[in-house]
Amino acid sequence: xxxxxxxxxxxxxxxxxxxxxxxxxxxxxxxxxxxxxxxxxxxxxxxxxxxxxxxxxxxxxxxxxxxxxxxxxxxxxxxxxxxxxxxxxxxxxxxxxxxxxxxxxxxxxxxxxxxxxxxxxxxxxxxxxxxxxxxxxxxxxxxxxxxxxxxxxxxxxxxxxxxxxxxxxxxxxxxxxxxxxxxxxxxxxxxxxxxxxxxxxxxxxxxxxxxxxxxxxxxxxxxxxxxxxxxxxxxxxxxxxxxxxxxxxxxxxxxxxxxxxxxxxxxxxx
Amino acid sequence: xxxxxxxxxxxxxxxxxxxxxxxxxxxxxxxxxxxxxxxxxxxxxxxxxxxxxxxxxxxxxxxxxxxxxxxxxxxxxxxxxxxxxxxxxxxxxxxxxxxxxxxxxxxxxxxxxxxxxxxxxxxxxxxxxxxxxxxxxxxxxxxxxxxxxxxxxxxxxxxxxxxxxxxxxxxxxxxxxxxxxxxxxxxxxxxxxxxxxxxxxxxxxxxxxxxxxxxxxxxxxxxxxxxxxxxxxxxxxxxxxxxxxxxxxxxxxxxxxxxxxxxxxxxxxx
Numbered sequence: 299x300x301x302x303x304x305x306x307x308x309x310x311x312x313x314x315x316x317x318x319x320x321x322x323x324x325x326x327x328x329x330x331x332x333x334x335x336x337x338x339x340x341x342x343x344x345x346x347x348x349x350x351x352x353x354x355x356x357x358x359x360x361x362x363x364x365x366x367x368x369x370x371x372x373x374x375x376x377x378x379x380x381x382x383x384x385x386x387x388x389x390x391x392x393x394x395x396x397x398x399x400x401x402x403x404x405x406x407x408x409x410x411x412x413x414x415x416x417x418x419x420x421x422x423x424x425x426x427x428x429x430x431x432x433x434x435x436x437x438x439x440x441x442x443x444x445x446x447x448x449x450x451x452x453x454x455x456x457x458x459x460x461x462x463x464x465x466x467x468x469x470x471x472x473x474x475x476x477x478x479x480x481x482x483x484x485x486x487x488x489x490x491x492x493x494x495x496x497x498x499x500x501x502x503x504x505x506x507x508x509x510x511x512x513x514x515x516x517x518x519x520x521x522x523x524x525x526x527x528x529x530x531x532x533x534x535x536x537x538x539x540x541x542x543x544x545x546x547x548x549x550x551x552x553x554x555x556x557x558x559x560x561x562x563x564x565x566x567x568x
Numbered sequence: 569x570x571x572x573x574x575x576x577x578x579x580x581x582x583x584x585x586x587x588x589x590x591x592x593x594x595x596x597x598x599x600x601x602x603x604x605x606x607x608x609x610x611x612x613x614x615x616x617x618x619x620x621x622x623x624x625x626x627x628x629x630x631x632x633x634x635x636x637x638x639x640x641x642x643x644x645x646x647x648x649x650x651x652x653x654x655x656x657x658x659x660x661x662x663x664x665x666x667x668x669x670x671x672x673x674x675x676x677x678x679x680x681x682x683x684x685x686x687x688x689x690x691x692x693x694x695x696x697x698x699x700x701x702x703x704x705x706x707x708x709x710x711x712x713x714x715x716x717x718x719x720x721x722x723x724x725x726x727x728x729x730x731x732x733x734x735x736x737x738x739x740x741x742x743x744x745x746x747x748x749x750x751x752x753x754x755x756x757x758x759x760x761x762x763x764x765x766x767x768x769x770x771x772x773x774x775x776x777x778x779x780x781x782x783x784x785x786x787x788x789x790x791x792x793x794x795x796x797x798x799x800x801x802x803x804x805x806x807x808x809x810x811x812x813x814x815x816x817x818x819x820x821x822x823x824x825x826x827x828x829x830x831x832x833x834x835x836x837x838x
Contacts, residue, residue, distance in 0.1 A: 438708060439734040439758055439778045440809050464709040467737045473809065488709055488799075508709045508799035518823055529758075529778035529811040533823040537807050539710050539743065541799040553788055553803040 299494050300454075302461040302487030302507065303387055303420030307348055313492045313505050318352035320415035320494075321382025327356040329380045333363070333396050334388030334421040341386045354382070360402070368400035377405040382415045385422025391432050393425040394450050403451060410453050417492075424459045428452040429482055431459065431475060436466050440473035440532060442524030447475060454495060457483045457548070464488040464507055476514035477521040477532040483548060484512030491542070500554060501546045511538040513551045569764050570724075572731040572757030572777065573657055573690030577618055583762045583775050588622035590685035590764075591652025597626040599650045603633070603666050604658030604691040611656045624652070630672070638670035647675040652685045655692030661702050663695040664720050673721060680723050687762075694729045698722040699752055701729065701745060706736050710743035710802060712794030717745060724765060727753045727818070734758040734777055746784035747791040747802040753818060754782030761812070769818045773810045781808040783821045 299320065305313045321328050328349050335341040342359035349357045358376050362368040377383065383406060385393065397403045410416050418426045430450030435441070447458070458479070460472045463486035472484040485493055488507025495501050503509045513536040520531040538553065540546060545554035569590065575583045591598050598619050605611040612629035619627045628646050632638040647653065653676060655663065667673045680686050688696045700720030705711070717728070728749070730742045733756035742754040755763055758777025765771050773779045783806040790801040808823065810816060815824035 437734050438737055438739045438756075439780070464707050464740070467708055469708045469739060470734070473807075486708075508801075510709070529809065531778075531809065531811055531814050533808040533810065533814075533816075535807040535809075537743075537805040538803040539799065539801065539805075540803065541801055544801050544803075546803075 299417035300423040301419035301492040304489035317417045324355045326381040328382040332386040334393040335386045368402040374401040374405035385418035387420030390421035390425040425450045426453045434471040437470045440470045440530045444474040445471035459485045461487045477519040480514035486510035499548045503540045569687035570693040571689035571762040574759035587687045596651040598652040602656040604663040605656045638672040644671040644675035655688035657690030660691035660695040695720045696723045704741035707740045710800045714744040715741035729755045731757045746782045747789040750784035756780035771816045
């Protein structure tokens with residue numbers, strides 16, 4: 299579950315409620331990993347209160363500050379019976395550089411394989427992908443050297459995720475990444491909006507804004523000839539802007555047939 | 569020639585020089601129409617100096633303030649031997665509501681048919697299209713009621729033009745217009761950037777930024793069900809972001825073959 303940041307925490311809590319449901323409710327054990335955050339334990343405590351309030355049985359906070367702490371077997375052990383993991387916002391490079399490739403990182407994969415719901419908001423969403431958008435500039439026109447990729451935690455393959463997408467005008471940098479790496483599908487998340495990616499590679503949109511999907515499979519580009527910070531040529535990118543209730547097939551790279559909010563039917567068959 | 573506003577007037581003047589060349593140089597007569605501008609005659613005077621400095625033989629200023637003045641045969645007559653017409657920036661609704669459907673408006677068509685170069689910057693670029701983006705909100709996510717269309721001057725058919733595109737983050741409103749009107753090709757112009765549209769419906773990009781082309785011919789959308797200011801669903805929009813030197817075929821809706829800056833070859837064959 300990829301969340302674009304600034305998800306509603308006071309009113310309907312549509313996105314966080316959805317996560318709480320995926321994470322097993324009263325029987326569930328959610329681990330909050332707040333390594334990305336600069337707020338110290340405040341982020342963990344805020345989400346602990348929220349998830350307990352949404353009926354989750356048990357919430358554990360983890361905040362490894364360096365790789366040694368992320369290698370500590372006790373951190374990995376905390377995930378052993380987790381039914382949900384929540385990665386807070388902050389700086390995605392902190393998350394990838396502290397947790398990536400450690401025992402805790404490996405136990406995230408195990409939890410995911412076991413069927414635990416893994417959610418990340420803002421930096422936590424970006425870090426979930428194998429190819430992580432680390433930082434970059436804002437603005438709608440794609441330019442050379444506009445964004446920097448790093449290796450993320452790798453829960454999701456073949457995508458690159460950007461967040462606060464509308465609010466920080468980040469379509470240019472997502473386009474520039476897809477121009478250089480058309481094998482990746484770009485996923486841009488508006489604030490208070492989530493993309494739920496299921497095991498069958500379908501994606502459901504939930505929340506107030508839209509999820510933008512950038513498909514570069516047919517792109518023509520001069521990205522390999524980019525110079526300085528000049529605009530990049532890219533021709534034939536396919537764009538999808540999907541509000542709440544719409545579904546997308548990430549493998550077929552198209553809107554799921556029966557366009558229109560389908561959540562109700564889908565949930566009925568779950 | 570559609571210019572995204574804020575074109576360079578001090579240094580290389582790449583865009584204005586190009587227009588001066590199209591407009592016939594020393595043999596040329598350029599008419600500057602500054603109706604859109606709120607600067608009074610200052611805009612006319614600035615462009616008069618610029619075009620004379622770029623070698624244009626004669627420059628005439630026209631600034632009809634109301635429809636009666638635009639119906640005055642003397643205004644139309646000023647265009648009779650014009651080799652170039654330049655529409656300044658300002659408010660495109662002023663241009664369309666004062667000039668649209670008047671004798672002056674008709675003489676613009678005649679000048680265009682005769683082969684005069686017609687250029688518009690900012691509001692002047694938007695007003696050139698038959699379907700004019702009149703005003704709207706900024707931001708990258710397309711939403712219902714985000715932009716308002718009016719009838720423009722109609723020099724260009726089948727397109728809708730937006731300007732200050734990168735600087736004012738206007739991709740969302742252009743997408744929302746194309747969602748509602750997929751028969752129109754959306755053209756987004758960055759500042760100091762121009763799209764030159766030739767008689768054969770090819771488009772050349774000149775200037776510092778990029779021209780964004782939004783092709784909605786294969787779009788699926790729920791625009792007809794839009795409510796309030798909520799995000800619109802649009803799936804399968806094809807996007808092209810083209811820097812200086814690239815060419816696009818507006819009829820075939822694709823990059824011209826032999827991608828890469830082709831201005832040199834093209835000019836050689838002109």
